[in-house]
Amino acid sequence: AWDIHENNISYCLFVVLQPPPGHSFSVEMDTAGQLPARSSSVHVVLECMCSREQLLGDVLCLLHHPDDKLLRDQSSPLLHNLCTDSYLDVEKITSWVQALVRSAWLLLPQSLHCQLTVLPSSRSCSFQLTSSSRMNIHAEMVFVVEQ
Numbered sequence: 001a002w003d004i005h006e007n008n009i010s011y012c013l014f015v016v017l018q019p020p021p022g023h024s025f026s027v028e029m030d031t032a033g034q035l036p037a038r039s040s041s042v043h044v045v046l047e048c049m050c051s052r053e054q055l056l057g058d059v060l061c062l063l064h065h066p067d068d069k070l071l072r073d074q075s076s077p078l079l080h081n082l083c084t085d086s087y088l089d090v091e092k093i094t095s096w097v098q099a100l101v102r103s104a105w106l107l108l109p110q111s112l113h114c115q116l117t118v119l120p121s122s123r124s125c126s127f128q129l130t131s132s133s134r135m136n137i138h139a140e141m142v143f144v145v146e147q
Helices: 050-055 069-074 077-082 090-105
Strands: 002-005 008-016 023-027 042-046 114-119 125-131 136-144
Touching: 077 090, 090 114, 090 125, 090 136
Parallel strands: 008 136
Antiparallel strands: 002 008, 023 042, 114 125, 125 136
């Protein structure tokens, strides 16, 4: 979604998170058995990869090779950085993406003409771009998972 008002442009972008290979996301229901409207717990679940392991040989089924702790620990560093226990942690995801955008912004030619400001938010990533002509662009990235 986007909106233009005088010298201000606002964008809202929904970013669909995908689980790494061998994992799936499971959105937990509320106490009435309904999907919560927002701020739900997203459980990261190990999936059986035995058939892919046998057919392609490019992965190890972490679900059925539990003694291979070293391989399991190296399976997805992102999961270790973006989860708390076995649940996605929106604050960790937000912090990671904000740092990634800050680093990437410095490599873009536009960084010479626009100032990037990371706006405080723990549930989404919000950024403000201000150009020398005083054009303001506000971008918000909201993280979602498919059920």
